[in-house]
Amino acid sequence: xxxxxxxxxxxxxxxxxxxxxxxxxxxxxxxxxxxxxxxxxxxxxxxxxxxxxxxxxxxxxxxxxxxxxxxxxxxxxxxxxxxxxxxxxxxxxxxxxxxxxxxxxxxxxxxxxxxxxxxxxxxxxxxxxxxxxxxxxxxxxxxxxxxxxxxxxxxxxxxxxxxxxxxxxxxxxxxxxxxxxxxxxxxxxxxxxxxxxxxxxxxxxxxxxxxxxxxxxxxxxxxxxxxxxxxxxxxxxxxxxxxxxxxxxxxxxxxxxxxxxxxxxxxxxxxxxxxxxxxxxxxxxxxxxxxxxxxxxxxxxxxxxxxxxxxxxxxxxxxxxxxxxxxxxxxxxxxxxxxxxxxxxxxxxxxxxxxxxxxxxxxxxxxxxxxxxxxxxxxxxxxxxxxxxxxxxxxxxxxxxxxxxxxxxxxxxxxxxxxxxxxxxxxxxxxxxxxxxxxxxxxxxxxxxxxxxxxxxxxxxxxxxxxx
Amino acid sequence: xxxxxxxxxxxxxxxxxxxxxxxxxxxxxxxxxxxxxxxxxxxxxxxxxxxxxxxxxxxxxxxxxxxxxxxxxxxxxxxxxxxxxxxxxxxxxxxxxxxxxxxxxxxxxxxxxxxxxxxxxxxxxxxxxxxxxxxxxxxxxxxxxxxxxxxxxxxxxxxxxxxxxxxxxxxxxxxxxxxxxxxxxxxxxxxxxxxxxxxxxxxxxxxxxxxxxxxxxxxxxxxxxxxxxxxxxxxxxxxxxxxxxxxxxxxxxxxxxxxxxxxxxxxxxxxxxxxxxxxxxxxxxxxxxxxxxxxxxxxxxxxxxxxxxxxxxxxxxxxxxxxxxxxxxxxxxxxxxxxxxxxxxxxxxxxxxxxxxxxxxxxxxxxxxxxxxxxxxxxxxxxxxxxxxxxxxxxxxxxxxxxxxxxxxxxxxxxxxxxxxxxxxxxxxxxxxxxxxxxxxxxxxxxxxxxxxxxxxxxxxxxxxxxx
Numbered sequence: 001x002x003x004x005x006x007x008x009x010x011x012x013x014x015x016x017x018x019x020x021x022x023x024x025x026x027x028x029x030x031x032x033x034x035x036x037x038x039x040x041x042x043x044x045x046x047x048x049x050x051x052x053x054x055x056x057x058x059x060x061x062x063x064x065x066x067x068x069x070x071x072x073x074x075x076x077x078x079x080x081x082x083x084x085x086x087x088x089x090x091x092x093x094x095x096x097x098x099x100x101x102x103x104x105x106x107x108x109x110x111x112x113x114x115x116x117x118x119x120x121x122x123x124x125x126x127x128x129x130x131x132x133x134x135x136x137x138x139x140x141x142x143x144x145x146x147x148x149x150x151x152x153x154x155x156x157x158x159x160x161x162x163x164x165x166x167x168x169x170x171x172x173x174x175x176x177x178x179x180x181x182x183x184x185x186x187x188x189x190x191x192x193x194x195x196x197x198x199x200x201x202x203x204x205x206x207x208x209x210x211x212x213x214x215x216x217x218x219x220x221x222x223x224x225x226x227x228x229x230x231x232x233x234x235x236x237x238x239x240x241x242x243x244x245x246x247x248x249x250x251x252x253x254x255x256x257x258x259x260x261x262x263x264x265x266x267x268x269x270x271x272x273x274x275x276x277x278x279x280x281x282x283x284x285x286x287x288x289x290x291x292x293x294x295x296x297x298x299x300x301x302x303x304x305x306x307x308x309x310x311x312x313x314x315x316x317x318x319x320x321x322x323x324x325x326x327x328x329x330x331x332x333x334x335x336x337x338x339x340x341x342x343x344x345x346x347x348x349x350x351x352x353x354x355x356x357x358x359x360x361x362x363x364x365x366x367x368x369x370x371x372x373x374x375x376x377x378x379x380x381x382x383x384x385x386x387x388x389x390x391x392x393x394x395x396x397x398x399x400x401x402x403x404x405x406x407x408x409x410x411x412x413x414x415x416x417x418x419x420x421x422x423x424x425x426x427x428x429x430x431x432x433x434x435x436x437x438x439x440x441x442x443x444x445x446x447x448x449x450x451x452x453x454x455x456x457x458x459x460x461x462x463x464x465x466x467x468x
Numbered sequence: 469x470x471x472x473x474x475x476x477x478x479x480x481x482x483x484x485x486x487x488x489x490x491x492x493x494x495x496x497x498x499x500x501x502x503x504x505x506x507x508x509x510x511x512x513x514x515x516x517x518x519x520x521x522x523x524x525x526x527x528x529x530x531x532x533x534x535x536x537x538x539x540x541x542x543x544x545x546x547x548x549x550x551x552x553x554x555x556x557x558x559x560x561x562x563x564x565x566x567x568x569x570x571x572x573x574x575x576x577x578x579x580x581x582x583x584x585x586x587x588x589x590x591x592x593x594x595x596x597x598x599x600x601x602x603x604x605x606x607x608x609x610x611x612x613x614x615x616x617x618x619x620x621x622x623x624x625x626x627x628x629x630x631x632x633x634x635x636x637x638x639x640x641x642x643x644x645x646x647x648x649x650x651x652x653x654x655x656x657x658x659x660x661x662x663x664x665x666x667x668x669x670x671x672x673x674x675x676x677x678x679x680x681x682x683x684x685x686x687x688x689x690x691x692x693x694x695x696x697x698x699x700x701x702x703x704x705x706x707x708x709x710x711x712x713x714x715x716x717x718x719x720x721x722x723x724x725x726x727x728x729x730x731x732x733x734x735x736x737x738x739x740x741x742x743x744x745x746x747x748x749x750x751x752x753x754x755x756x757x758x759x760x761x762x763x764x765x766x767x768x769x770x771x772x773x774x775x776x777x778x779x780x781x782x783x784x785x786x787x788x789x790x791x792x793x794x795x796x797x798x799x800x801x802x803x804x805x806x807x808x809x810x811x812x813x814x815x816x817x818x819x820x821x822x823x824x825x826x827x828x829x830x831x832x833x834x835x836x837x838x839x840x841x842x843x844x845x846x847x848x849x850x851x852x853x854x855x856x857x858x859x860x861x862x863x864x865x866x867x868x869x870x871x872x873x874x875x876x877x878x879x880x881x882x883x884x885x886x887x888x889x890x891x892x893x894x895x896x897x898x899x900x901x902x903x904x905x906x907x908x909x910x911x912x913x914x915x916x917x918x919x920x921x922x923x924x925x926x927x928x929x930x931x932x933x934x935x936x
Binding site: 030082083084 | 493498507528554555559580581584603618
């Protein structure tokens with residue numbers, strides 16, 4: 001599935017076939033979340049919330065609409081988003097005095113309020129986040145979860161006393177990502193984006209990229225150090241311990257529904273989706289194997305198993321539809337359910353259930369007694385397998401090259417870089433790939449490392465890849 | 469607090485003082501949800517989701533933006549909402565070919581898709597819901613949670629084989645409301661709205677109204693029987709068992725963040741908010757009583773108690789701020805925490821904690837051992853007290869009158885009605901109150917009941933009240 005076109009067809013097809021979204025909504029780039037897909041997204045959100053709670057971020061919810069006057073305050077930000085925003089110009093029969101835009105991201109909605117909230121050093125750090133939809137008028141071809149015009153979005157925004165404390169926040173964000181990505185079994189590469197590709201208004205941007213089966217990288221999210229770049233125009237100041245008014249330092253951390261697209265794209269196979277149990281809307285599906293004369297007894301046992309597993313906190317579903325087992329197997333494999341539990345007379349008599357493991361691709365007998373505990377162990381194993389597999393793919397796709405001519409499509413090249421923007425552009429122009437950035441944490445180059453373009457001394461590495 | 473102005477001042481003040489919302493966002497009618505308020509709203513949402521899951525509604529999420537072309541399909545609906553919608557006319561630097569509107573409610577977003585989803589009688593009933601924000605360009609004065617331009621909204625949309633099945637859905641909705649309102653301790657009156665006040669496009673509308681301390685009623689939500697009023701223009705048809713294509717019947721059920729406003733308004737007192745434990749963001753706050761020499765020991769015991777209660781599923785918070793206990797008491801009373809647990813040396817030595825009950829207005833000693841269980845019993849008692857108190861207020865505000873001249877402000881009048889629209893308008897014009905509607909379930913009038921306007925035979929009752 002590494003060939004790009006093949007993957008795209010597979011992906012575009014599977015997101016609908018598996019019932020994640022319906023793409024027939026009559027506005028381009030805006031899909032309908034179907035129950036199964038929305039459940040998966042909400043489970044991802046729940047993992048984010050767990051991490052936010054652990055790190056004492058408060059959940060807020062800001063209005064969608066931002067007055068043009070506030071948006072205009074930060075010049076670089078506008079330049080970055082101006083061409084992508086949706087404008088509300090009328091309400092009812094009136095033309096609005098001040099046009100309102102749909103948030104493409106919430107800096108310009110939040111920071112006028114932060115300016116009111118942050119007064120004293122005792123108000124800091126201020127750590128907030130929200131899970132909302134954002135809007136960007138994408139001109140590129142849209143793709144479910146990956147490139148949408150309405151985007152389900154996570155954004156954390158923080159204020160700090162100084163640059164160092166903001167840096168500590170970024171370190172915390174990286175740790176959050178570590179936990180979180182492990183749960184989704186999604187490996188990623190951390191890079192500091194080159195200056196010409198950082199977020200509009202950021203002092204620096206850390207990109208979180210993974211590799212898709214196309215061999216192209218996909219940005220999963222990003223973390224921004226703003227320094228005082230927004231605090232100055234939005235007047236976010238506090239009284240420090242010495243009694244002076246000084247500007248707060250700020251960071252943000254953003255991710256989106258792309259996380260779900262990545263899970264679909266990275267773990268899936270020719271049979272369909274493979275959900276890690278952590279976010280599988282249905283973790284285990286029970287398929288009763290009925291033959292003449294035993295229907296009721298088997299159904300009763302199946303229901304008992306369902307109740308038992310539910311009570312153990314497993315997201316279980318009993319498929320009692322009037323279809324043949326084979327049809328059901330294909331259906332649930334397509335939809336990526338990690339575990340299928342088959343229960344028939346033989347199983348009941350033998351005191352076991354047959355467990356077909358979607359990830360491992362094998363069937364094992366699970367003892368009926370204490371089935372819940374054994375199933376949880378299988379889930380753990382599945383998490384580990386998916387994680388290791390995805391990690392090897394990412395690791396193996398990284399190739400160190402000495403000259404930018406050696407860049408190969410489908411790989412992530414690691415090369416020496418002198419740090420000159422011009423050499424960066426040469427690489428991008430020549431290869432058609434992008435410079436993801438320099439490694440985070442910083443990684444010293446060995447003595448004698450040369451820039452892959454000009455051959456000058458290369459104090460740092462860069463990663464080069466074709467991106468989605 | 470029944471005097472209107474006094475209540476309004478109290479309410480407008482408390483929603484900010486208690487940290488539910490910040491009203492200083494620079495767009496009229498759009499507030500910022502602060503962490504405490506958003507948590508309460510999310511707990512209300514969780515209760516809704518529980519009821520939706522129990523009744524097998526599937527959660528979906530539709531796009532915010534609706535093309536004008538879809539919106540225009542249902543003429544009555546437009547007439548009802550036309551003056552209230554926000555229009556997106558531009559995106560980036562382009563004027564859109566088809567203007568998009570921000571959903572004021574989602575009929576016109578969902579039904580074009582329902583038309584694709586509903587094919588056969590086996591697809592029915594289709595039961596979906598979503599929790600999203602909606603937008604209405606209110607011209608009346610806005611008020612936190614009660615009348616906003618961006619509204620946190622619950623909407624269930626269903627399709628059925630026929631009118632009777634849609635009626636069964638409405639019966640289920642009423643049962644859902646019964647559970648749900650009991651949890652919030654919010655009593656309500658059920659009425660079938662008069663024809664001139666039903667929802668745009670509905671065959672009939674059932675209003676769910678409660679009474680606020682102003683003596684005015686507030687609509688909490690509504691349930692609509694659409695018959696085939698939307699199915700016809702949106703072409704929602706299915707093949708029935710006889711092989712014919714027939715139109716589906718539809719219902720909706722909507723509620724909003726008003727639920728939170730009602731909880732604040734109805735249960736609160738001069739000290740502040742009183743949250744029912746069911747949706748209290750913090751159910752119990754622990755205030756350690758420190759005196760010289762015992763600080764560490766008391767804090768340690770307080771932390772132990774916190775851990776223990778947390779493990780029992782209680783939303784508990786340890787207030788370890790460096791303030792005097794009295795300040796903390798006022799603060800948490802203002803914020804409506806149902807239970808304050810004071811723990812000092814005397815309590816530790818006596819093997820108890822002092823529980824100050826916000827609802828009951830009393831203090832009781834709770835044994836330290838098994839504190840969690842006892843606290844849960846206190847919560848149950850609180851739920852019951854709040855429910856009974858609010859219910860009596862609603863019941864006592866209903867007065868049966870014989871002539872519309874007898875209508876008294878601050879009450880809900882129950883009167884005979886001949887059924888003529890003209891008499892209805894006379895009542896409304898003369899009293900300045902609104903006709904809420906006729907009782908649901910229908911209630912026969914005793915022999916000899918006369919219309920409160922024209923004196924003709926009154927086959928039904930109506931409720932009359934001033935509304936928010």
